[in-house]
Amino acid sequence: RSRNISKIVVGKPTGSRWREALFGSLVNDIIKQSGDIDVYVIRGEPEDETSTLPLVLRSAQSWPAYLFGLLVVALCSALGKVLSAYLSPPNLIMIYLLGVVFIAARFGRGPALLASLLSVIAFNFFFVPPILTFNVADPEYFITFGVMFVVALIISTLTLRLRHAAEAARRREQRTAELYDMSRELVTAKSLEQVREIVLRHMQEVFASAIVLLLPDENGRLTTPAGASFAAEAKEQSVAQWVYDLRQRAGLGTATLPGANALYLPLFASRGIVGVLGVRPQNPGAMQNPELLQLLETFANQIALAVESARLSEEAQRAQILIETEKLRNTLLSSVSHDLRTPLASITGAASSLLEPENTLPAATRRELTQTIHDEAARLNRLVRNLLDMTRLESGAVKLNKEWQPLEEVIGAALTRLEEHLTGRQVATHLPPDLPFVAVDGVLLEQVFINLLENAIKYTPAASPLTISARLLNENVVVEIADRGPGLPPAEIERVFDKFYRSRAAEGRGGVGLGLTICKSIIEAHGGRIWAENRPEGGAAFRFTLPLKG
Structure with a gap:
């Protein structure tokens, strides 16, 4: 109300009724407190439970994992039989708990849950009187079974969480190292092509995605590099150009143009937008991971700075080339004009002397002046010939x-x-x-x-x-x-x-x-x-x- 909101749109909850009964419903709370504000409840898309972590982290639901859990429980039972002569039945529970911890660490929650249940059953069958039956002579053992199952379940859950946390930390460290390596290489990049090559090499490995770096031409139109097949499609080009023009992210995983096959991020540097980064993941659900998106933004910021730096470097090189070209042109004009003027001045001076009345110059002097004209003309001819030869050789006309x-x-x-x-x-x-x-x-x-x-x-x-x-x-x-x-x-x-x-x-x-x-x-x-x-x-x-x- 303080922000003048008149309508609220919320998604229909997908949790179980038991959870809603125990913990309440956010939708119900909003409706109760809405007052004169309209509340619209809409159906949302099912949550993509695909993990962005590697396959080894996912809860293994394949039959070999469950069979291996059964085998571990059997081994724990055999070991318990060997040690039953030395340990009391409550102490044998520790053997089963170790097996459950191993299954949880190796295969995940599902097999660990099965191993916990089988451990209770096996402990009852092999070690609780009457042995080798499922009957329980002492009712107190039911409390033992319940505590054993709960403890096994808690331990397996904590083990799995620790394993997930350790793997997530390892992945963060690996991605941070990749970001550092990419940033270090980008510092040495002197051209946009070098920047593009470095970005593709590092990001494809880190994000398990197809990557494209789209840079604008002099007219502000994004150009698609060779090899970026998904970005060459007309629909993808339109989305990328929209991102560049409006300076907003769009595409896969966003509310703007979500029908695109890739996520497109604008690249901002100190002088404004410098390009667009396109990311098409192998797993589309990965774009819903906030941690992954934050890391992607960090990579995009580094890339934007590198693109701007490479452009400034290329501009500086072009400016230096223009300076050197102008300097060379001035040197050439100075040298050529001097070398052309010298023989021309000699020829002009000698010819002027020869044009004087014959009786004013002796024959020897006239021959000397004639020789001067000949020598300087030959020198001039060599100079012009070299200039023409160089021009022909450079143009490929020869x-x-x-x-x-x-x-x-x-x-x-x-x-x-x-x-x-x-x-x-x-x-x-x-x-x-x-x-x-x-x-x-x-x-x-x-x-x-x-x-x-x-x-x-x-x-x-x-x-x-x-x-x-x-x-x-x-x-x-x-x-x-x-x-x-x-x-x-x-x-x-x-x-x-x-x-x-x-x-x-x-x-x-x-x-x-x-x-x-x-x-x-x-x-x-x-x-x-x-x-x-x-x-x-x-x-x-x-x-x-x-x-x-x-």
Whole structure:
């Protein structure tokens, strides 16, 4: 009345009439005290007595359990016969009580109740005068029988309760340990896929249920992951979306949309709802267990925090990628613009000088300016070619045109193209006479040699020699281009093939850091690998492999 309630709806009690007579009825009490409030009594669903505990905890009602109880009583009787010469009949009752305790602990209430009754009968038959009959000479033994039966029943009940409590405590400890393990793994999860994998692995074992973690897309629509068959149904998707939109649990075991095959819980974090957790238990009655539901809520809270953390981590990664991309773009634009401006400025300056009247410039100067235009145009051509090659390789537009050909021809073509740049250098070539042909794209492999040789020319003294060698190793041809320059800084050996990476020693030498990256892409497209090392005798060596199985 204080809350302005005008109608009360209660369920019809399902207990026995004897219990109602002894302890009263809540429904009757409500009706008597309702006054002017309408009371509606409705029929409820039968209570699902299925236990959520493991099978070993349930009262075993199978015939083997009852037969085993009968066997235990028989063994107690045999033991009592042996000890009857030394013990009085009241003391023999303890043997039967031990048997009842064992049956209660092992098989549950039903067999223990039968064992209690059989113990009274067996004690009367074997040990109460007249022996081997069901007659009782002394009426006082009826009190003994009654006390014996009640004590056996109480002991079996207490034993069963202790066993249930111990098993429940063990289960709680196990679930708490699983929750701790899951939380510890979720802390290290950096992506939503990792979170989903950890959640499924732990919760399926703890709750003996099919689990699905539904996360929203950018439009707020929940997406069903692969493998979640029950959540892929249209009805289940509608229930899950309702839970996400209205921020309330629904589905199996609830008063909202109970026709669903699973229970759906909203996942709340500090920034609001982050997803929905779906649980379809093998035993639908498990969703009526308050302890299990509370544990499920605890798991859901941990999962929500992990999902939010993973999203924040992914957002941070995307932001970092954008920062790095912008930084790389600025570096590239700065480097490319500088390397494009330098030859263009030289070409423009030389061309402007050549446009002056002929009598103002001597012939030698004109030739020098013409050579400058030629050299800078070639430099500009190499720069643009590297940029275009890298773009084509990354886009996958380059298709290998493999042909079986001798390696010395490819090396010879590269040396011919670099003849002018190699002036004054000794280039030694060491190729074994029995070196087999290799299946390669000759044009691309020639570019690899050109880029590696140009790199060696750029970073070594003008007169230092270069060595090109090859050898057969297992099913590969290993090619090496070595120099006798200063070598590579140890910290840069693993980075020299990175895109746009330029050594500190490259300052003032031009280039945008694509030559070695192009080499790596071409070699890997051929199925080989490329790496750099410092030589013990000094200088650097660039090696790559070419598989013979073209």
